[in-house]
Structure formats: C-alpha cells, structure tokens
Amino acid sequence: MRIRPAGTHALLLDCTAPADIPEAVLVEAWRAELWRRREQGDLSAVEIVPAARTVLLDGLPDPAATADLLFRWTPAVTAAAAARAAATARDGTPAPDGIPAGAGGDTARAGDGGDTARGDETAHGDTARGGDTARGDTITGGGIAADGGGHGGEILVPVEFDGPDLPLVAEHWGVDVPAVLRRLTGTRFLVAFCGFAPGFPYLTGLPADLALPRLPTPRPRVPAGSVALAGPYAGIYPSASPGGWLLVGRTDLPLFDVDGDPPARLGPGTRVRLVAT
Template identity: 55%
Template sequence: MRIRPVGAHALLLDCDDADQVEAWRAELWRRRAAGDLAAVDIVPAAVTVLLDGVPDPEPTAARIAGWQPGDTDATADTAEVRVPTEYDGADLPTVAGHWGVDVPTVVDRLRRTEFRVAFCGFAPGFAYLAGLPPELAVPRLTTPRTRVPAGSVALAGPYAGIYPAVSPGGWLLVGRTGMTLFDVRADPPARLTPGTRVRLVPAS
C-alpha cells in the first residue's frame, strides 16, 4: 500500500487489490469512528481509498503508514441485505455461454453467492458488488443499451450491480428487483454502502 497526497487536504491510498481496499476501508472507518482519524470522506474504489477533507495530510499519512488493517473479515459482523430478484434478464443466455453452463446453473450460482459492496459509482446508489471469482468475469455489451430499467440486476467484469434508476448501460442483464436502492429522503440515501453484504435471493 502506498499513500499519496492529493491536493491540499486529501490523501490517496494505492492498494494491491480489492481485498486490501476493503481491509483499509474498514480500518479507516473504524479509526474515524473512534476519533483517531479526521477526514470528511473516506471513499473506496477498485484499487484505491480516498481520504478527503483531511486537515493535516502530512502527519495523517505518517500515522496511517504505521497502522495495519484487521486480519479478520471486515464485513463479517455487518448486516446482510437480501435483495429479492426475479431472474429473467435478457442476457442470461449470454452469461451462460461465457460461463460454459446452462441458465439454471447461472441463476443458482448468483443466488448462492454472498456479495459485498466494494465501492459505489457510475450513478447515485449504484453499488459494485464483489464476490464472483475472477474466472467468471464477463464483458460489457459492445453497444450499450440506451435505456436500462430501474432495478435491473446485471453483471460486468468481475462485478454484479443493480441499476438504481433508469439509465443507459452496457452491463449484462440477469434479473430485476423492486427494491428501492436510492432515496434522497433516507439516511443514508443509498441502500447499499461499501462493506455491506448482499444476497440476490429469488423473489417469492
């Protein structure tokens, strides 16, 4: 892990992989809650963690360099969000072809996987869900759809994701949910936040 200054009041942690990102995200959130770290925002991404609104970046970086993130699963004690999912996406056969299995096997693998929100981006409330092994990564569509319905459950690269609102998108559609994922009146507005465990359970 390497720490770099970003502007006058931010630090960027360059991590080796997604697991290290999650370990540092959990450690930094814990340190901030305990009063050991001053930062307005702690934002994980694919292989980085951004600390923004840091009043004293240089001494903060020196302190972080001496810390070690916890060795245990940082998300083990977090609540699990069960997302009721209708597995009827238009791209299920395409995913099955990439995986070399039939559609029921794809659905079974997805419903059995415990996902974790790695980071958020693309659109408000859009969570990148990690949990599938690297060999099951799938490509995005060559030509994105101009309109993906809200609640669409989809795959791209090593991630699963759920579109919180109608938008263009190039991910492979495997299902849909009626769960509201982003509400500006809620606290927090996003239903799925970094570190949250997620199950895409079949809708009853």
C-alpha cells in the same frame, strides 16, 4: 501502497497489493480499518470513499499527520487482508452443482470495471458521495436484514431473474441458465464501492474466472432496478440510464434516496445476497 495528495485536504491511497492479495481485498481491509479508526476517534476525515483500487480520504485537517498514521497502520491492514485472502482461497464459496471449476474462461479485462473510463459503468468512487456509509440496518419495503443491524448486517435483495442476457451469461460460463441462477443466489456478495451513478453498488464475490465482458454496444436505456454483471462485478442500476452490463434480473428495492440517511441503501461494506422471487 502509495499515498498521494489529492488537493489541499485529501489523500488518495493507491492500494497496490502483493501478488497473494487481490486488490479488492486490500481496498476493503483499508475501508474497514479507516471507518473503525474514525469511529473510535483515531482518524479525522469527512469522507472515506473506496473505489476499485484506491481509497480517498477527504476533509483532512492535517494530511501530513494523517499520512504518517496510514504508514503506521499499513502492516496490520496488509496482514488482515492477507489473512482474509488466505481464508477465501482455503474455504472459498462452495460452487453450486452445475458450475464446473474454472468455468468462464472467456474473460475480458477491458470489461473488468477497473479505474479506466469507458463511458458507461466506470468504477470510480460514488460521485454522489453516497458511498461513505454502509447500510447494514434492518430494511423494510423490500430488502431484509438477514442477521441483525450495524455494519455486519446482510441485505437480502429480492430479484426476478428474467434478464435478457441470462443465456449469454450461461454461454460464457459454459453452463445452463439454472446453474447461473444457483451461482448468483448462492454467492455472498460484498459492496466494494459505489460509482457510475448515485447508489450504484459494485458487488464482489464471484470468482475471478467468471468475469464477463460488457456488451459491445451499451443499451441506450437500462430500467431502474436491473441486476447486471460485468467484469468481476455484479451491480444494480438505481435509476434508468444507459448501460453495457449483462442484464440477469430486476428488483423493486429502492437503492438511492437523496433525502435518506444515508442516501445509498447498499453502501460499501454491506453484505448482500440475491434472493429469487
């Protein structure tokens, strides 16, 4: 891990991971630990913003002292990330019938939603700063908290799986469309970070070998609520915008309210399941 200054009152953690720890797992381990430390008073930071490979700490009264703390916490965070990666490798998420192991070999690194700008859904931290708070409480009017409140809640997102790109996803994965739906509804997703547009959640949970390329040419307009796939991520468009992700469905669940607290309904650290309607 590298720690770099980002202005006078911010630090950027570059979460370069050991070979046995996926970067997304290490980023999530840091996000969870930093939020925990802030809540118990060990860390003073106005914002903690995860991205694909980094975590930004902004509003630090003493960046040098914070950097010392980060170095002290690194062994424990790395150990926690390694344990989670090992547990995932050991237990995994059971694949629904019809998804063969190793399916989806047609992956495209250019579409993996990494830190490189592409002009559409680029994986930066939430530009609206809506990604600093997890929305784990009970949600009414669409989403449902499946197992209680707090950061541990799981949000059930109702989805009408009628996206125009479902056949293309099935082709890439080497399965039929019903098997794609079983995979998506059987996956327990986690919001890794928000980016591209205010409240746009990048959801991890799909196996790396099911990563998908973006469309060669982005659509000029993707409707609000569209559920989509690109690279290793699933995502949901909070508002209408151009976009190049593969569309698999749509939801009526509002994802961003500038007057809400927090504004982003699906913030980093929130567990999500897609439920067919």
